[in-house]
Amino acid sequence: MEAAGDVRPDAVAARALPDRRGPRVRAEARSRTDSFREGADRIAGVRSDCDGERWRRAVAAHVRAGGRRARVLRSLPGVRARTRHDGLDQGGSRRPRGDRRADRDRSRALLGSLPVDDASRALRTCSSTEALHEEIYFNTLHFFDVMGRFTRGAPLTYPGRVIPIVRAKADGKAGQAKISLTGFDAPRPSVVVEYVETGGRTGVVRLDVPRVAVxxxxxxxxxxxxxRDGVDRLDLRVKVDTEKxxxxxxxxxxxxxxxxxxxMSAEEAQALFANLGRLRAAGLYRDALAYHDLGALRVTIAWEHESKPRTEVVAALDPNGVAAPFPDIRRAANLGAGLQAGPAPLVQWDTPIPPPEAAQILARMSTFKEATVYKVGESYLGKDVWAMDLMPPIEASHWSQAKQTTMKPTIVYSARQHANEVSSTSHVLKMAELLLTDPAYHDKLNKVNVVVHPITNADGAQLAxxxxKITPNQMLHAGYLGAxxxxxxxxxWDADPLYPESGIRPKIWRTWRPDIFLNPHGYPSHEWVQIFSEYAAWVRTRSVETRDYWTMRGWWMPGFGWLDDARYPRHKDEQMKLLAMITDYAKQAPGTVALNERAYARYKRYSFDFDQKNFKLDFTNGVLIYKSIKGARANPQSQDFMTRNPHVTIWDGVTEAPDETARGDWLKxxxxxxxxxxxxxxEYLVQGHHDVERKIEPFWNGVTLTMNRPRPPKSAKDHDEQPTTPE
Structure with a gap:
């Protein structure tokens, strides 16, 4: 282990080698010695331009001290409370050769950025127990990644759940490690039948149920x-591989x-429907392939791509199933049918909001006539995931989200992708509360549809x-990723992802076709340390691009994407207009302004000025927003919503707030x-001119009416020049 500025013993030996070596070897030795002279600049009170004897003595002493530090760190007899590593970041580049300033302990100076009032709590916040949590979590996942690359040429993904629980001790005795390994009862779904014959003989028959590619x-x-409401019969067609x-x-x-x-053969597919019908008749699997307002289900099974009578068979599923009842948020939140909204505030900002509390808040909000709460999916570990639509009540015989989002714009607030980043759930639910209870915001629902998805990663949110409860001031990245x-x-974007919750955001996006999709995030509220990874963070791969998360830099946006595509000429101007509104609103909050002024200055002094290769700054109107240096082009295979379909979504955005793990005044x-x-x-959507263009055309013995709302909204002048119907 080498700390910043350490000089290895072989460096001293290299400098003492005689000059009997050839000129090329001597040149290499001089170059190597020069590099270690630069490293010696980091030794307090020693300069590489001092006399050689003094330089050698100082280097030798530093090497001995470094060896002692390395031995101590390797042995780690115990982890004590309130200890803090005081090394320097190894992820940065070397200082310019002419810069002879002594390095300061940046960690000690950064304690002023912590949301604490006393030094003892600061040391407890930035602790070695927290660093061990980070190392165990990220390094374990990285171990499986590397093991997969070396053994099969590809990383081992989805290795399992890593939960480091690190408790500090102060008795001076050696620490203890307890490692528990758990797993499922079986590696894959299976049918197991245990039987007893008439003669008393027992046996077990097992059949795995694999995932079939179809x-x-x-x-x-x-x-x-x-x-009659609903669909009387639904006819489908599925392509299989063989007939028999x-x-x-x-x-x-x-x-x-x-x-x-x-x-998959046609015979197997037919047997599947026939057996399901028999099981339903026997009272089993009554809700499998059973849906509300759907009668019969008929499936044409074809083993050729072209539809021909002799290459197809038909399987019918009788309507003898019973659809599972629609999920009820009030029942899920263990609240009675006569629930009332209750006194304000509906959303508290004192402590992080876990999934059960979020469900209770949504249940209370569901009592407002403008709110519709529904289950949008489940997590890998079986937790319900909820969303809520906010809009004035609608009276119509036919209604759909597609029709509603054509008439006025839609915005989606989807929070808590990384579930230890706690503040996003708090502020999107507070936004919903304002829209429901504050007269100044309530009328905005007449102009904008609002969808609130408070927790994306329910499993991680519960774990965090x-x-x-054990370590309230730590980052707790075990809740960052999925289960x-x-x-x-x-x-x-996969058709059948391993995590069920992975498909929830695309499902909301496809259902609502929103103008804007928001994804607020967070990051550590104090210094991020991994003591065995060169005292750097964030170390989870060999790359260093994420090392700039080492310390807090206030509220900021990690990437403001914009479109530069000739097919969408109005997008860029509207996106820059939105950027200006974001910075204006950020500067209207005195607390945010004060936080950012302190954090930006500290980040510049101890990060950007120290290492501009890995630490960057990009300000817009005094707010730290890292704008894309080049505009994007539309791409239907893109991972983000804006570039995937700019006709629909004109912008999507991400934020970073120092909220791991925030509570009390800091959370507020x-x-x-x-x-x-x-x-x-x-407000950007509220102020836009969202006019609907209508087009009428003849069709057979009638007419067709096409309605379209341009996105982004056209200016009032442009819209006045656009006829709504052909002349």
Whole structure:
């Protein structure tokens, strides 16, 4: 282990080598010695331009001290409370050779950025126990990543849940480590039948249920009847591989598991529907493939791409199932049917909000006529995930989100992707409370549809909440990712992601087609340390791009994306207008301004000025917003919503607030900064000229009416020049 400025013993030996070596070797030795002379500048009171003897004595002493430090760190007899490593960041570049200023202990100076009142609590906040949590969590995940690359050429993703629980001790005795390994009862779904024969003989039969690769069904027809709600019959078509079940013959040519996971026959598909009907009749699996307001389900099973009668069979599922009841937020929150909204405030900003409390808040909000709360999915560990639509009550025979978002713009607040970043749930729910209860905001619902999705990563949010009961002032990155150590949005565009919650955001986006999709985030509220990773953060791969999260820099935006595409000529100007509104609203909050002034200055002094290679600054109107240096172009395969379909979503954005783990006055401060961001973007949509263009065209014996709302909104002048119907 080498701390910053350490000189290895072989460096001293290299300098003492005689000059009997050749000129090339001597040149290499001089170059190497010069580099270590620069390193010696970091030794207090020693300069490389001093006399050689003094320089050698100082280097030798420093090497001995470094060796002692390394031995102490390697042994680690015990982890004591309120200890703090005082090393320097190894992720940065070397200082210019002519700069002879002595390095200061940046860590000690940065204690002023912590939301604390006394030094003892500061030391407890930036502690070695927290650093161990970070090392164990990220390094364990990285271990599986590297092991996979070395053994099979690709990282081992979704390795499992890593939960470091590190408790400080102050008795001076050696620490203890307890490692528990848990897992599922079986590696994959299976059917297990245990039986007893008449003669008393017992046995077990097991059949694995693999995931079968099959094309997504296509809709052929939906039959409706006058005077009856819903769909009377739904006709689908699915493409399979073969007509007959050829498993036995295929198993002689390929591995059985490969056969089971890649081949589906028409006979198997028919048997699936027939067996499900028999199970339903016996009272089992009554809610499987059963849906509200759907009668019969008929599936055409084809083993050729072209539709021909002799290459297709039809399987019908009788309507003998019973759809599961619609989820009720009041029942899920363990609140009675006669629930009232209760006294204000509905949303507290004193402590982090876990999923059960968020559900209770949504249940209380559901008592308002403008609020519709619904279950939008489940997490990997089975927790319900909820969303809420806010709009004035609508009376209509036919209604849909697509129709509603055509008539006026829609904004989505989707929070808590990284669940230890606690303030986003707090401020998006507070935004909802203002829209429901504050007259100054309530009328904005007449101009904008609002969708609130307070917790994306429910499993991580619950874990982070449980851990903060043990160590309330720590970052707790065990709750950062999903339940299996991968971000919950990593596979959000996959047809069938491993995390069920991964598909929730695209589901909301496809359902509502929003103008703006917001994704507020957070980061540590104090110095981020990993003592065994060169005292740097954030260390989870070999790259150093994320080392700039080492210390706090106030409220900021990590990336303001904008569009530079000839097909969308109005987007850039509107996005720059939105940027100006964001900075104006941020500067209207005195607490945010004071926080940013202190944090920006400290970040510049101890990070940017120290290492401009890895630490960057980009200010807009006095607010730290890292704007893209080049505009994006539309790309239907993009991971973000704006560039995926700019016709629909004109902008999506991310923030960073120092909220790991915030509570009390500090939570109020950072949540209010996020609330200002929420207000600014909502106000941008409220002020826009969102006029609907209508077009009427003849069609057979009638006419068609097409309605379109231009996005981003046109200026009033441009719209006056645009006819709404052909002349």
């Amino acid at each position: 094309d997504r069904p296509q809709t052929l027809a939906a039959t409706v009847r006058a005077g 079940d050829e498993r036995e013959s295929l198993a002689q040519r390929a591995d059985e598991r490969r056969v089971d996971t890649t081949i 909440y449980d851990l903060q 299996l150590g991968v971000d919950v949005t990593s596979a959000q 401060l950072v949540a209010n900064a996020g609330l200002q961001w929420d207000k600014a973007i909502l």
